[in-house]
Amino acid sequence: MLCALSGEVPEEPVVSRKTGAVFEKRLIEKYIQENHKEPGTDEELDVEDLLPIKTNRIVRPRPPQFTSLPSMLKAFQDEWDALVLESYNTRQQLARTREELATALYQNDAAVRVIARLTKERDEAREALSRLTVTASAGGAATGDAMAVDSEGLPEALAAHVDEVQAEKQKGRKKRPVPEGWATTEDISALQQTAYTDLPVTQATSLALNGGYAAVGGLDGKVDLYSVEAKAHERSLEVGEPVTATVWIGNKVVSATSKGSVKAVEGGVETGSVTEHAGAVTGLAVHPGEQILASVGVDKGIIFYDLQSLQRVARVYTDAELTSCAFHPDGHLFAAGTQSGQIEIFDTKTLQRMANFTLGAPVKTLVFSENGFWFAATGVGQSSVTIFDLRKEGDAARAKELQTGDVSGLAWDYTGQYLATAGSQGVTVQQYVKASKSWTEPLRTSTPAVAVQWGDKARQLVAVSKEGVVSVLEPKSE
Incomplete structure (x- = not known):
């Protein structure tokens, strides 16, 4: 067997x-x-x-082939021949495997190159599309829609208004004294939390202050009105879309949304709504003359509106997504922060680019000082606030870097002395002492906030946290 x-x-x-x-x-x-x-x-x-x-x-029994030396040598020779043959077959298989691997790597590299080229072409097409807008031609239905590139300056009437406001503000600033009763360093140091109110708004994103009322916008599509004097929630305004920015214009609350809309509400009634951005609106700013409203968005667009009609009067596109904006206190300059870490300065009348400053990180927020020369900005992932000097260029424009911790909100007081910051680690006040040309920190609290605003005569700070909690900071004597 x-x-x-x-x-x-x-x-x-x-x-x-x-x-x-x-x-x-x-x-x-x-x-x-x-x-x-x-x-x-x-x-x-x-x-x-x-x-x-x-x-x-x-x-x-022992196999017969191993009973003599010649037979053993023959068996060894047969085994060696088999081993050589197997080695040859193995080398052949290895060569084929290498060829298959080389072919696969070449095909993969070619596929990656094609994907990279298509991705680049797609991004270029998107960028080109973001600079274009469909505008109705005079012929209406006869000629259809025409594709036009928008780069519009202000109308003559509003341009003249900008010049008037600039002349008035510049003239008044040079000789403007510190108002009587304005907060001193001791008053700022004495600020402490006197109110802590939880508003209905969830995931607060913005805070605007007008007299004794604060407007807090949130991602739940509402704006809550808070009475600073009564330290109580008054009512909620329905916006209907996640709110990303909020400003006051007189008694009117204007909100920007993540769906590209800008909506105005007065007396609880919506008085205007316009959608000009192809994407989320990330910032709002009001011109000092209060006749022009500006908005910026992820579509790289800057849009100016006539506040009386809330209609677009000017527009320009930049090279990067925009994250924040602010008007110069004289109104003749407009600043926009970008996702690429650049801060672009534009002429308000023509929307022509005038200057560029590098922050080094995606810009979170920026605000101009009332002295007319400085603006403060902070970026994503930064633990400091950078003060830029408009009169200088390059690295020389960085006048000061204040170590404040992470910051998501900035507010400069009317005199240009105090800079309030709001962040997850708390609210601080940075003071510039003109006599000694130095910076001090008269106040640091542990109150977390996403936005902060100055109250009457800088004797009050109003802050709101991400959870919608409003905190009012005042001196003990008040």
């Missing part, structure tokens, strides 16, 4: 119930474990299907 697998006499023979073939037990068990079939057939075979065969123990 010979094993059907090895062709040798089995030491522990077993026979298959299904075919009657004889196998060496250890060999057939290993084969079944790997293949679950009987060798040479497709029939399922289990260990239980094997029957042991009882035989007498036989001492196998």
Whole structure:
């Protein structure tokens, strides 16, 4: 009896119930474990299907080929030939594998290059599209819609208004004294939390102050009105879209939304709504003359509106997504922060780019100082506020870097002395002492906030946290 697998006499023979073939037990068990079939057939075979065969123990004689030196040399030569042949076959398989791998790598590299080129073409097409807008032609239905590039300056009447406001503000600033009763350093140091009110708004994003009322916008699509004097929630204004920015214009609350809308509400009634941005609006700013409203958005667009009609009067596109904006206190300059970390300065009348400052990180917020020369800005991931000087360029424009911790909101007081910051680590006040040309920090609190605004005569700070909690900070005596 010979094993059907090895062709040798089995030491522990077993026979298959299904075919009657004889196998060496250890060999057939290993084969079944790997293949679950009987060798040479497709029939399922289990260990239980094997029957042991009882035989007498036989001492196998030495194979005849190993009984002499010539036969042993012949056997060794045969084994060497087999080994050489196997090595040759292995080298052939390795060469084929290398060729297949090289082909696969080449195809992968080509695919990556094609994807990169298509992605670049897509981004260029999107950028070109963001600079275009569909405007109705005079012919209406006869000629259809025309594609035009918008880069509009202000109308003559509003341009003249900008000049008037600039002349008035510049003239008054040079000789403007600190108002009587304005907060001193001691007053700022004495500020402490006197009110802590949880508003209905969830995920607060913005804060605007007008007299004794604060407007807090949130991602829930509402703007909550808060009475600072009564330290209580008054009512909620329904916007209907997630609010990203809020400003006061007289008694009117204007809100920007993540869906590209700018909406005005007065007396609880919506008085105007316009959608000019192709994407979220990220910032609002009011011109000092209060006849022009500006908005910026992720579509890289800057849009100016006539506040009487809330209609677009000027527009320009930049090279990067815009994150924040502010008017110069004289109104003749407009600043826009970008996602690329640049701060672009534009002429308000023509919307021509006048200057560029580098912050080094996506701009979170920026605000101009009332001294007319400085503006403060902070970026994503930064733990400081950078003061820029408009009169200088490059690195020389960085007048000061204030270590405040992370900041999401900035507010400069009317005199240009105090800069309030709001962040997750708390509210601080940075003071510039003109006599010594130095900076001090008269106040640092642990009140977390996303936005902060100055109250009457800088004797009050109003801040709101991300959770919609309004905090009022006042001196003990008040």
